[in-house]
Amino acid sequence: MIKFSDEKLAKVKELITHYPEGKQKSALLPVLHIAQESFGGWLSPEVMDYVAGLLNIEPIEVYEVATFYSMYNLKPMGKYMFEVCQTGPCMLKGSDDIIEYIKQKLGIEVGETTADGLFSLKTVECLGACGYAPMMQLGKFYREHLTKEKVDAIIEECRKTAAQNN
Amino acid sequence: MGRKLLLEKAHVEGIRTYEVYRREGGYRSVEKALKTMTPDQITDEVKKSGLRGRGGAGFPTGMKWSFIAKPEGVPRHLVCNADESEPGTFKDRYLMEFLPHLLIEGLIVSSFALGSNVTYIYIRGEYAWIVDILEQAIAEAKQNGWLGNNILGTGFNCEIYVHRGAGAYICGEETALLESLEGKRGNPRIKPPFPAVKGAWDRPTVVNNVETLAAVVPIINIGAEEYAKIGIGKSTGTKLISACGNINKPGVYEIDMTISVEDFIYSDEYCGGIPNGKKLKACIPGGSSVPILPANLLLKTVKGETRIMNYESLSDGGFAKGSMMGSGGFIVLDEDQCVVRNTLTLARFYRHESCGQCSPCREGTGWMEKILKNIEYGKGKSSDIDLLWDIQRKIEGNTICPLGDAAAWPVAAAIRHFRDEFEWHVANPLESQKRNFGLAHYADPLESVTA
Numbered sequence: 001m002i003k004f005s006d007e008k009l010a011k012v013k014e015l016i017t018h019y020p021e022g023k024q025k026s027a028l029l030p031v032l033h034i035a036q037e038s039f040g041g042w043l044s045p046e047v048m049d050y051v052a053g054l055l056n057i058e059p060i061e062v063y064e065v066a067t068f069y070s071m072y073n074l075k076p077m078g079k080y081m082f083e084v085c086q087t088g089p090c091m092l093k094g095s096d097d098i099i100e101y102i103k104q105k106l107g108i109e110v111g112e113t114t115a116d117g118l119f120s121l122k123t124v125e126c127l128g129a130c131g132y133a134p135m136m137q138l139g140k141f142y143r144e145h146l147t148k149e150k151v152d153a154i155i156e157e158c159r160k161t162a163a164q165n166n
Numbered sequence: 167m168g169r170k171l172l173l174e175k176a177h178v179e180g181i182r183t184y185e186v187y188r189r190e191g192g193y194r195s196v197e198k199a200l201k202t203m204t205p206d207q208i209t210d211e212v213k214k215s216g217l218r219g220r221g222g223a224g225f226p227t228g229m230k231w232s233f234i235a236k237p238e239g240v241p242r243h244l245v246c247n248a249d250e251s252e253p254g255t256f257k258d259r260y261l262m263e264f265l266p267h268l269l270i271e272g273l274i275v276s277s278f279a280l281g282s283n284v285t286y287i288y289i290r291g292e293y294a295w296i297v298d299i300l301e302q303a304i305a306e307a308k309q310n311g312w313l314g315n316n317i318l319g320t321g322f323n324c325e326i327y328v329h330r331g332a333g334a335y336i337c338g339e340e341t342a343l344l345e346s347l348e349g350k351r352g353n354p355r356i357k358p359p360f361p362a363v364k365g366a367w368d369r370p371t372v373v374n375n376v377e378t379l380a381a382v383v384p385i386i387n388i389g390a391e392e393y394a395k396i397g398i399g400k401s402t403g404t405k406l407i408s409a410c411g412n413i414n415k416p417g418v419y420e421i422d423m424t425i426s427v428e429d430f431i432y433s434d435e436y437c438g439g440i441p442n443g444k445k446l447k448a449c450i451p452g453g454s455s456v457p458i459l460p461a462n463l464l465l466k467t468v469k470g471e472t473r474i475m476n477y478e479s480l481s482d483g484g485f486a487k488g489s490m491m492g493s494g495g496f497i498v499l500d501e502d503q504c505v506v507r508n509t510l511t512l513a514r515f516y517r518h519e520s521c522g523q524c525s526p527c528r529e530g531t532g533w534m535e536k537i538l539k540n541i542e543y544g545k546g547k548s549s550d551i552d553l554l555w556d557i558q559r560k561i562e563g564n565t566i567c568p569l570g571d572a573a574a575w576p577v578a579a580a581i582r583h584f585r586d587e588f589e590w591h592v593a594n595p596l597e598s599q600k601r602n603f604g605l606a607h608y609a610d611p612l613e614s615v616t617a
């Protein structure tokens with residue numbers, strides 16, 4: 001049974017108060033973020049239906065939104081998602097090489113996840129860090145001024161954290 | 167050195183916290199505005215300052231505020247546009263990350279002027295950690311009586327909420343943003359009705375950029391007259407420029423709009439020149455959707471005048487021989503860069519971000535990307551260049567929102583100024599994949615232009 005913790009439920013209730021009465025649908029984007037965080041990093045149909053129930057809207061209204069925005073994952077992703085920017089300004093600073101390097105290093109193509117489920121590689125469009133290129137998003141934060149050495153260190157760091165948490 | 171109105175305190179230790187911000191003179195504009203001015207007086211002051219929207223279009227802010235409808239008994243809203251997704255643009259992020267209280271201060275004064283008791287900051291979803299910074303600042307402001315009920319005993323109530331998007335450039339367009347705020351897909355609305363009449367939840371709404379709203383603080387503090395003295399002509403005050411690409415010192419700079427483009431690129435105070443002694447090839451001066459300019463048209467206008475970093479000068483020569491100030495995303499290309507490849511990445515961006523409602527935009531952006539990919543990867547035909555030109559013309563002006571135009575302009579400008587480079591790609595498919603064309607020969611700009 002899919003259910004938010006009490007703490008998360010309280011957060012959802014609070015979010016709804018940010019919007020006019022009867023307009024609780026407005027809280028959908030923030031609530032989907034919480035759902036994705038809480039239920040394994042992606043939005044399964046069950047999770048989306050649960051959110052629809054919470055906000056008292058039709059499931060289709062949730063599906064429409066979940067499929068429109070690029071940050072919602074509709075399938076399970078690796079524990080660490082490398083989202084590398086490939087737009088103009090990052091390309092000028094060598095993002096193509098960084099993407100190529102990560103592919104080799106992890107042995108996966110863009111859009112794939114490593115067999116151990118640890119890493120996924122995604123290319124994304126401009127993340128508003130063009131002056132600190134090349135860059136990627138990793139979880140909540142940005143990793144900027146990427147070099148091959150930095151990529152090595154990040155992969156190492158992720159492996160370590162994963163091993164510690166096991 | 168130019169005068170700093172927004173970033174003056176950005177490097178003060180601890181300025182992100184309420185204590186330090188207040189000690190450095192923060193929230194004075196709220197005291198002045200709420201205690202000594204009426205909402206209309208504030209709007210007049212903003213009008214007089216000449217402040218133009220910093221989100222890209224440059225629409226006069228005071229005028230926009232004066233359009234807001236005030237039907238009896240209907241709440242109004244101010245929404246701060248922090249979606250910042252135009253490639254090359256990262257100035258709002260800088261402001262919010264380092265000076266969150268400056269934005270909150272601007273929002274309180276602006277909310278009072280517009281009669282917004284509930285104000286939203288719509289922030290792009292990827293700026294996840296900035297949401298925490300803003301919420302912390304809002305909580306501190308509230309604890310200290312700058313938000314909540316009966317602010318400073320004036321009877322004015324105001325709450326600010328941060329609403330996080332989820333990855334969609336189109337949500338920077340104001341009506342798509344409002345749809346997204348209402349929990350829907352970011353499909354732009356057909357205008358009219360304009361948001362000033364029917365915005366969020368059909369209530370009168372003003373949408374302004376982060377930098378625009380932060381600029382209200384110095385306008386109130388130093389007065390509109392003083393503010394308008396900075397800059398030239400209709401480019402008053404200061405502007406944040408986010409500089410990136412092939413320069414020595416990428417970053418966010420506050421300029422007073424009197425400095426030349428050449429000084430901006432080469433002086434140590436700003437971009438610090440081009441790395442490794444390379445030559446300047448081209449520049450996109452105002453975010454990815456504005457026309458790219460080859461070096462010869464960038465530093466001087468066609469009349470031979472020095473080009474200045476402001477609204478008028480950057481657009482001097484129109485779309486054929488000039489560009490735009492746009493959002494202030496300044497992208498520099500050195501002699502090693504390939505214009506075709508750069509244009510391809512931008513075309514891919516716009517295809518990816520099209521909401522798909524209008525067929526010229528949905529189909530055209532995909533088609534342009536495909537043709538550019540062929541040309542870049544040695545599979546182009548010479549007729550492709552004219553075909554590209556034709557497609558971009560058919561998108562421009564035929565769509566619900568300006569994303570279609572934004573997708574067409576970079577392609578048009580690249581062909582207009584660098585046609586020889588496209589032709590070289592087609593004529594030398596193998597070589598063009600091994601090396602770059604190098605410095606442009608500056609193809610003669612085409613006289614007949616749509617975009």
Ligand SMILES: Cc1cc2nc3c(=O)[nH]c(=O)nc-3n(C[C@H](O)[C@H](O)[C@H](O)COP(=O)(O)O)c2cc1C
Nearest residue numbers: 219220221247249250251338339340374375378568
């Ligand atoms: C496709 C598209 C994307 C936009 N993205 C942004 C954005 O990220 N931030 C922004 O402030 N304005 C953006 N705008 C402009 C907004 O629609 C709106 O004009 C602006 O927020 C008004 O604020 P201002 O008058 O203070 O500039 C975008 C417009 C379009 C057509």
Ligand code: SF4
Nearest residue numbers: 521523524527565567
């Ligand atoms: S122009 Fe493009 S992004 Fe704008 S409404 Fe039409 S399809 Fe959507």
Ligand code: FES
Nearest residue numbers: 085090127129130
């Ligand atoms: S182009 Fe990569 S962050 Fe902007």
